[in-house]
Amino acid sequence: MKSQTMKMVTIKIDGKKIKALEGENLLKVAKENGINIPSLCWHEKLSPTGACRLCVVKIEGVRGLTTSCTNYVKEGLDVVAFDDELENERKTILDLLASEHNFEDDGSYDDEFKALLERYNLIDPKHRKFPSIWKELGYPVDKSSPVLTYDASKCIKCFRCIKACDEIQGKNVLSFTNRGITAYIVAGLGVWKESECDGCGECIQLCPTGAIIEKPFTKKVDIGKVEKKIKTTCTYCGVGCQLDMWIQDGTIVRTTGNNAMPNMGRLCVKGRFGYEFVNHRDRLTKPLINKNGKFHETSWEEAYDLIQKKFKENLDKYGPRSFGFFSSAKCTNEENYLMMKFARSVIGTNSVDHCSRLCHASTVTAMKKTIGSGVMGSSVPEFEITDVLIVIGSNPIETHPVSATYVKKVARNGTKIIVVDPKKTPLVKYSYKWLKQKGGTDVALISGLIHVVIKKGLIDENFINSRVEGGMKSLEELKKSVEMYTPEYVEYITGVSKDDIIDVALLYGNAEKASIVTGMGMSQSAHGTANVTGLINLALITGNFGREGTGVNPLRGQNNVQGASDMGALYNVFSGYQSVTDETIRRQFAKGWGIPYEKLDPELGLSATEMTRSAYDGKVKVMWVMGENPVMTDPDMKHTIKALNRLDFFVVQDIFMTPSAELADVVLPASAFAEKEGTFCNTDRRVLRVRKCVEMPGDAREDWVIIRDIANRMGHEWKYQEPMDIFNQMRTVTPTFAGISYERIEEEGLQWPCPTEEHPGTPLLHIDSFPIGKGRLVPTEYEADEEQPDNDYPFMLNTGRTLYQYHTATMTRRSTPLNEYIPDAFLEMNPDDVSRLNLKNGEKVKLKSRRGEITVPIKESGNVGVGELFLPFHFEESPANMLTKDIIDPESKIPRYKQSACRVEKL
Numbered sequence: 001m002k003s004q005t006m007k008m009v010t011i012k013i014d015g016k017k018i019k020a021l022e023g024e025n026l027l028k029v030a031k032e033n034g035i036n037i038p039s040l041c042w043h044e045k046l047s048p049t050g051a052c053r054l055c056v057v058k059i060e061g062v063r064g065l066t067t068s069c070t071n072y073v074k075e076g077l078d079v080v081a082f083d084d085e086l087e088n089e090r091k092t093i094l095d096l097l098a099s100e101h102n103f104e105d106d107g108s109y110d111d112e113f114k115a116l117l118e119r120y121n122l123i124d125p126k127h128r129k130f131p132s133i134w135k136e137l138g139y140p141v142d143k144s145s146p147v148l149t150y151d152a153s154k155c156i157k158c159f160r161c162i163k164a165c166d167e168i169q170g171k172n173v174l175s176f177t178n179r180g181i182t183a184y185i186v187a188g189l190g191v192w193k194e195s196e197c198d199g200c201g202e203c204i205q206l207c208p209t210g211a212i213i214e215k216p217f218t219k220k221v222d223i224g225k226v227e228k229k230i231k232t233t234c235t236y237c238g239v240g241c242q243l244d245m246w247i248q249d250g251t252i253v254r255t256t257g258n259n260a261m262p263n264m265g266r267l268c269v270k271g272r273f274g275y276e277f278v279n280h281r282d283r284l285t286k287p288l289i290n291k292n293g294k295f296h297e298t299s300w301e302e303a304y305d306l307i308q309k310k311f312k313e314n315l316d317k318y319g320p321r322s323f324g325f326f327s328s329a330k331c332t333n334e335e336n337y338l339m340m341k342f343a344r345s346v347i348g349t350n351s352v353d354h355c356s357r358l359c360h361a362s363t364v365t366a367m368k369k370t371i372g373s374g375v376m377g378s379s380v381p382e383f384e385i386t387d388v389l390i391v392i393g394s395n396p397i398e399t400h401p402v403s404a405t406y407v408k409k410v411a412r413n414g415t416k417i418i419v420v421d422p423k424k425t426p427l428v429k430y431s432y433k434w435l436k437q438k439g440g441t442d443v444a445l446i447s448g449l450i451h452v453v454i455k456k457g458l459i460d461e462n463f464i465n466s467r468v469e470g471g472m473k474s475l476e477e478l479k480k481s482v483e484m485y486t487p488e489y490v491e492y493i494t495g496v497s498k499d500d501i502i503d504v505a506l507l508y509g510n511a512e513k514a515s516i517v518t519g520m521g522m523s524q525s526a527h528g529t530a531n532v533t534g535l536i537n538l539a540l541i542t543g544n545f546g547r548e549g550t551g552v553n554p555l556r557g558q559n560n561v562q563g564a565s566d567m568g569a570l571y572n573v574f575s576g577y578q579s580v581t582d583e584t585i586r587r588q589f590a591k592g593w594g595i596p597y598e599k600l601d602p603e604l605g606l607s608a609t610e611m612t613r614s615a616y617d618g619k620v621k622v623m624w625v626m627g628e629n630p631v632m633t634d635p636d637m638k639h640t641i642k643a644l645n646r647l648d649f650f651v652v653q654d655i656f657m658t659p660s661a662e663l664a665d666v667v668l669p670a671s672a673f674a675e676k677e678g679t680f681c682n683t684d685r686r687v688l689r690v691r692k693c694v695e696m697p698g699d700a701r702e703d704w705v706i707i708r709d710i711a712n713r714m715g716h717e718w719k720y721q722e723p724m725d726i727f728n729q730m731r732t733v734t735p736t737f738a739g740i741s742y743e744r745i746e747e748e749g750l751q752w753p754c755p756t757e758e759h760p761g762t763p764l765l766h767i768d769s770f771p772i773g774k775g776r777l778v779p780t781e782y783e784a785d786e787e788q789p790d791n792d793y794p795f796m797l798n799t800g801r802t803l804y805q806y807h808t809a810t811m812t813r814r815s816t817p818l819n820e821y822i823p824d825a826f827l828e829m830n831p832d833d834v835s836r837l838n839l840k841n842g843e844k845v846k847l848k849s850r851r852g853e854i855t856v857p858i859k860e861s862g863n864v865g866v867g868e869l870f871l872p873f874h875f876e877e878s879p880a881n882m883l884t885k886d887i888i889d890p891e892s893k894i895p896r897y898k899q900s901a902c903r904v905e906k907l
């Protein structure tokens, strides 16, 4: 961030007067003012290197030639950028580089080096002084990475890749081996595949020559044939990275990071290389009807006929509350808005929900109760300016990789990161301290931190008096509730040493700006709401809200889980979190939608977890699941399958045949993100455009078209012609979005709330007050989990994610490079347990819980402690949810996914 004290000064370049900020990079200023000094190693995102020396200039008062990239603007600077001597020097440098360079070119990349050779008339070898010697130098080619190829004979040793890896992504995997002319890039200690490179591809994006290029996936890129590059939003996680899709022959052939917020050009391995699924042969292309256990292809008309008939029959016979709708955090805002509108206005039920229930439901419940808003209050890049950061129950390097680049950056700048997680996550390497607590004991741990903060007088009395309901009196109650959680007692419960508890409490309590990042480890617990309530208590008493670099920040998971919630695909609220039990609001929606007020159900609907239970009990009879895979993702898979099998009529709308779709009566082929227009909301409430890049396969249809058509079959007259029509209607009934239009977010997203067309959007929430006015301190009570390891089931199983696979892997397993990194299921087990049980690394075992059993190969890993196991829930052949139990948090109804007692048996 630029300092306020910077002043404008005047400099001269080749006689031209230029105004610039003092301290700005000279080469950058020259380029911005149309003085095109050649350069290769310099890149505006990187610190200057001064390696290629092409950008040499003469500066009055400085002896000899000096590189402009390592000089900075100051008053009166007088620079010569072009004269014969400088140009000759540059030509000689380029000529020398060319002699060591392999010019074979597969046409798949832009080559900045070649462009400079053209500019200096050196393309033709006859115009060069130095003979070509690259063949004699015997440069290696490294093809070992699943995503890229490095050819040292095309490398000009500019350092850009090394710095991209280090300074932008914070990974520091690359370096040079050898010195001088034979130097080349190595990853780790040798080849790419064996290094810690995680395939984000930042180096490819910044390499000026094509020495590092991506492997061809859907089709080989031919730069001359790329028809267009379309800016859109990544479909995987909630960071909401902006990317450019390169389209050739109607197919996505490459993805590059777009230089917009929130990612500023960065991507992770999924965003960059995970697009092959769009074009995959397994895509659903025709509606399917299940007749006696076999699917038959059919026409849309026939599928719609059946849905219309069954919906009407059930509505007549059992009424609206016999219906349940799963909306989708993979789909656009427009689609989610229509799904909730369908449930409420066409059927007349509030039983609409989505995967948020399985995700941050408890976080949202806790935040609503204490501060009145369940969303992330600050913006992703703000992690860069915090003083102390607690990352609790979140594994951002694998699950929000681009947000994690900001976190790694602060770690490097001296900010203390504290990781609180039973598993050793990759962030531990960057952290000041790792608190490894026993799973499920967070309430006690946080109470311990609060205990110390209060004892040591590190509370912010001003903040408590002005921003907390009941002021210091309320603190007294909190104090009483944490009295017994002395560091010693908390060490006994959690296994974290008392010294570490005191140290972290002091660090957090003393920090000027302290921030907390929270994730699934906190929320997916039978005490999820209490966990996050505790965090908010801690932040409230230390005044860590409403300023940049503070807050309790839930990283939202899916690409559009924020939007699906904002659009009211929840059992209790319409779009904009407007309560369904509030008569005034129901009247507004009835009016806005042009339906009789009586059609809207005044009672809360069923949550996703309750819908499945009610299907099991025979109360919910019809379900429509759009873009979710509950068989794989709901807890207790056997129970879920039984429940769904008991339905009278089950519709699944997906882009692939999934284990859930297998149980359906009708399967509708939908559109993937790259095939439709619309918007997503990312984790920091940024409304971002999604754009159509390619055509849908076969007869597939956009999700919003399908919902509209079925609504019309049910007797409504929905006239939406394009997603923008839906968005514009949504704005009229949703005050927080009222000021946002497609036009305004054409270039950059806007963060809601944005109530008017003039409003600039809201990067930071809670500056002067909370949505409920003052914050509330709510004491929490630690309770041990009901299911603990015992003699029969001695291990504690933790489930979650890996970087390369996404949820039920319908998309990532159909993207070759992602699948090459982690193709199959694995169970992480501590080496001591592996040898104690007489097992071998890679051996397939039986993993059993009280709910069911699976087989899975074990992976020896020091990341989990003795008695602990970790299993990703991505893999159909070893489904984690066969083992989990649907114990749910009483307030938020989220299942406990992170702790199941298990037994490991030799096969």
Ligand SMILES: Nc1nc2c(c(=O)[nH]1)N[C@H]1C(S)=C(S)[C@@H](COP(=O)(O)OP(=O)(O)OC[C@H]3O[C@@H](n4cnc5c(=O)[nH]c(N)nc54)[C@H](O)[C@@H]3O)O[C@H]1N2
Pocket: 237, 238, 359, 392, 393, 394, 395, 396, 398, 399, 400, 420, 421, 422, 423, 425, 438, 439, 440, 441, 442, 518, 519, 520, 521, 522, 556, 557, 558, 798, 799, 800, 801, 802, 803, 804, 805, 806, 807, 898
């Ligand atoms: N690559 C990839 N990225 C993803 C996803 C994906 O499937 N793949 N999914 C997206 C979605 S929807 C979501 S919600 C996010 C989730 O992102 P995260 O919240 O980072 O996800 P998890 O890996 O489920 O769990 C986080 C951590 O909680 C820890 N944990 C387990 N038990 C406890 C406990 O008792 N206490 C504490 N404090 N921690 C515990 C786990 O060890 C794990 O490291 O990721 C999103 N991003």
Ligand SMILES: Nc1nc2c(c(=O)[nH]1)N[C@H]1C(S)=C(S)[C@@H](COP(=O)(O)OP(=O)(O)OC[C@H]3O[C@@H](n4cnc5c(=O)[nH]c(N)nc54)[C@H](O)[C@@H]3O)O[C@H]1N2
Pocket: 328, 330, 331, 355, 356, 358, 359, 360, 520, 524, 557, 558, 626, 627, 628, 629, 630, 632, 633, 634, 653, 654, 655, 656, 658, 670, 671, 672, 673, 703, 799, 800, 801, 806, 807, 808, 809, 810, 811, 873, 880, 881, 884, 897
């Ligand atoms: N054991 C265990 N279970 C968990 C978790 C855990 O940590 N451990 N985490 C939970 C969490 S946080 C979450 S968010 C849930 C996720 O649960 P789900 O949402 O059920 O999981 P996904 O695999 O993301 O399902 C999305 C489906 O949408 C399809 N799809 C993709 N794009 C589109 C589209 O544009 N249109 C349509 N119609 N379909 C599309 C995909 O093919 C896929 O089948 O899982 C939960 N389950």
Ligand code: SF4
Pocket: 154, 155, 156, 157, 158, 159, 160, 161, 162, 185, 203, 206, 207, 208, 209, 210, 211, 212
């Ligand atoms: S691989 Fe590319 S970016 Fe890296 S040093 Fe060589 S030319 Fe520069």
Ligand code: SF4
Pocket: 234, 235, 236, 237, 238, 239, 240, 241, 263, 266, 267, 268, 269, 270, 271, 272, 400, 401, 402, 403
């Ligand atoms: S960090 Fe998330 S949004 Fe960004 S590229 Fe990776 S998966 Fe996509």
Ligand SMILES: [Mo]
Pocket: 355, 358, 359, 360, 557, 558
């Ligand atoms: Mo999630």
